[in-house]
Amino acid sequence: AQSVSQHNHHVILSEAASLELGCNYSYGGTVNLFWYVQYPGQHLQLLLKYFSGDPLVKGIKGFEAEFIKSKFSFNLRKPSVQWSDTAEYFCAVVSGTYKYIFGTGTRLKVLA
């Protein structure tokens, strides 16, 4: 069965620190990849997505992610985090169907 692993469950950073959140998936075929963010008290929002083409994807609010097919990874990065980035981040994979397979999420806390 397909699965998505997010290895960091809780991350605490100071403002201006660099961020990298890991995401690995288990499916070997063609995949579409997503990062969603959930700010406190708000609904899930799309940060960025990869369908095809350039494996380095840029999203909103300065986030980017790199699809490395050989490593089955789609890690999320941001060079300098802000306090307002405090949220929960979910990686999701879709392979050939409409079913999103989500990871368990990473809670990021940014200290001002």
Place this chain on the structure above:
Amino acid sequence: GAGVSQSPRYKVAKRGQDVALRCDPISGHVSLFWYQQALGQGPEFLTYFQNEAQLDKSGLPSDRFFAERPEGSVSTLKIQRTQQEDSAVYLCASSLNSYNEQFFGPGTRLTVL
């Protein structure tokens, strides 16, 4: 409205009660999805509609769970004889079609006592 809306936002039920959760998708979105998110977990797929047709209900955990979208717009997820393990956030999402990005509602937090 501009986004997906869900009601109620919070629901407390006694074990054995029936509940109904409503989802209003984005206007014009053909595809509608329900997910269940348990505490500390990511959302898990429950069911999928294309217009009024329920094309996939493989994620529904038991026959106590039932979903409908009779006119291809608003959808209702019904849980009969609720159990404590049904406590979770129930998310609704819609998309233009099944292969586009999904837009999520705020969820309904169900607590079964």
